Amino acid sequence: MISNFAFKHIEYLKHIKSGISKWICSFIFLCCIAPFATLASTPKSEQVMKVVLIYPIPAHYAEFPLWKLTTNLVQAAAKNLNVDLTIIYGGSHRFAYLETIKSLNKKTNGADYIIFHPQQGITTRQFSKLESLKVPFICLENNIGAKEALAIGKPGVKYKFWLGGVYFDDVQAGTILANALIKENKRRLNEAASLIAISGNHAALSKKREKGLFNSQLQAESLNQVVHVKWSPQIAVNKVSSLLARHPHTNILWVASDLIALALLESNTIKKHPNKMVIGGIGGLPDAISSINNNGLTATAGGHFMQATMALIKAFDHHHGINSFSNSEQKLYPFSIITKENVKSYLPLSQSPHWDNVNFSQFSQYLTPQNKQPLTLEYLLKSLSE
Numbered sequence: 001m002i003s004n005f006a007f008k009h010i011e012y013l014k015h016i017k018s019g020i021s022k023w024i025c026s027f028i029f030l031c032c033i034a035p036f037a038t039l040a041s042t043p044k045s046e047q048v049m050k051v052v053l054i055y056p057i058p059a060h061y062a063e064f065p066l067w068k069l070t071t072n073l074v075q076a077a078a079k080n081l082n083v084d085l086t087i088i089y090g091g092s093h094r095f096a097y098l099e100t101i102k103s104l105n106k107k108t109n110g111a112d113y114i115i116f117h118p119q120q121g122i123t124t125r126q127f128s129k130l131e132s133l134k135v136p137f138i139c140l141e142n143n144i145g146a147k148e149a150l151a152i153g154k155p156g157v158k159y160k161f162w163l164g165g166v167y168f169d170d171v172q173a174g175t176i177l178a179n180a181l182i183k184e185n186k187r188r189l190n191e192a193a194s195l196i197a198i199s200g201n202h203a204a205l206s207k208k209r210e211k212g213l214f215n216s217q218l219q220a221e222s223l224n225q226v227v228h229v230k231w232s233p234q235i236a237v238n239k240v241s242s243l244l245a246r247h248p249h250t251n252i253l254w255v256a257s258d259l260i261a262l263a264l265l266e267s268n269t270i271k272k273h274p275n276k277m278v279i280g281g282i283g284g285l286p287d288a289i290s291s292i293n294n295n296g297l298t299a300t301a302g303g304h305f306m307q308a309t310m311a312l313i314k315a316f317d318h319h320h321g322i323n324s325f326s327n328s329e330q331k332l333y334p335f336s337i338i339t340k341e342n343v344k345s346y347l348p349l350s351q352s353p354h355w356d357n358v359n360f361s362q363f364s365q366y367l368t369p370q371n372k373q374p375l376t377l378e379y380l381l382k383s384l385s386e
Contacts, residue, residue: 049319050084052104052111053308056097056119059089065259065285066305069349074308076355081316081364086111094119101126106133113315115308117141120203123148131159136318138311139165141304142330143205155325163318164325166311168304169332170205173282174212174256176337180299181252182217184339185278193218195252196243197226198236198260209256209282224250233263241269251275258283258300265296284338284377286350292343293350301335302349303377310375313363320366336377348381358383 053074061067071087078085086109090097097119104114114137118126123144130137142149142165155164182193197213200206210226224247229235236255244250253270255261261281264270270277281288284302291297310333314324338346361367362383363375373379 048084050111051113052086054088054090054116056090056117058092069305070308073355077309077360080360094122098122101129111135115311118144120144124151127159131161136161136163138163140307142167145204166307167332170208171212173301173335174209175216177280177301178213178216178218180337180339181278181280184298185252193222194249196224196250198255199228200231200256201228233260236260237263237267253279255281257281258285258288289346289350299339301337303336317366322365
């Protein structure tokens with residue numbers, strides 16, 4: 001980019017006869033153009049990388065435990081890696097989220113990468129809009145059905161700017177939670193499991209967690225009922241009394257969300273129930289971990305709050321020429337099960353951890369090619385204490 005001022009000096013040079021005058025004008029010309037030439041030749045890797053992260057929630061959900069944990073971690077990673085991170089809140093339902101994505105503009109947002117959550121029923125429209133921006137994008141939380149997954153295909157094929165995704169294994173989460181609850185029920189009560197499953201809704205995420213329950217050590221005759229509560233703690237509390245009246249021998253509540261599990265634990269129905277109930281959820285929330293430590297909840301499956309940070313680091317490496325995404329089968333990252341046996345190791349999560357103390361470069365292939373560490377919940381907590 002050259003200023004109009006510099007061009008005027010070029011024209012002026014054409015009419016100068018004196019060698020000294022030419023030399024002087026040339027010097028002026030170089031002084032004018034040098035800053036612009038330097039800017040134009042700055043390597044992409046040395047410019048500040050810009051990432052837009054779009055949450056599928058309204059702004060007032062930002063203080064909810066899972067989102068707060070997610071945001072605090074990804075912002076610390078961005079600061080540590082010198083990434084310009086912008087978080088956009090997509091709204092209270094999937095169509096509001098779609099409109100948020102439709103409103104993105106490459107010029108105004110200026111993103112080098114976009115990280116977002118695909119939503120069931122609108123996935124192809126989300127992908128088409130993002131593809132039109134010609135900005136590489138990354139998916140979080142594979143919450144879409146089989147038909148839409150078939151329609152979008154593999155990363156980089158139909159949608160050239162789709163790099164891939166960071167997905168945690170919700171089937172595995174459902175399984176390890178069920179097995180932990182069954183184990184504790186046997187230890188505590190030494191009686192056959194009698195389980196009610198409190199799930200979210202009928203979308204893909206809930207179905208995967210329920211599939212994990214069915215894949216567990218639970219015997220078919222031990223499953224009393226699966227009920228969906230639209231991810232609402234209040235609906236769950238309202239329903240649990242009639243559920244336990246219908247299945248009075250229930251001793252395990254398998255719950256697809258920590259928030260719902262905590263609400264059930266504190267409900268009058270559970271407090272007054274004659275059975276000593278074994279209850280656990282999915283989320284790894286700070287309050288759930290504290291509850292386990294205080295002999296409340298039995299277990300939580302957690303770790304997926306790291307997915308935005310993992311995507312950010314993958315984008316960082318990609319920006320510097322290292323592609324850690326695979327166009328073949330997407331890798332599924334495991335949840336960690338937290339119980340009374342190991343809760344002490346996870347207590348820092350319940351105590352407002354100072355993520356700024358973590359050196360996130362150790363998780364980057366670009367910055368630590370010889371000694372890159374895996375970004376697991378256990379290693380993250382270890383790094384926090386170093």
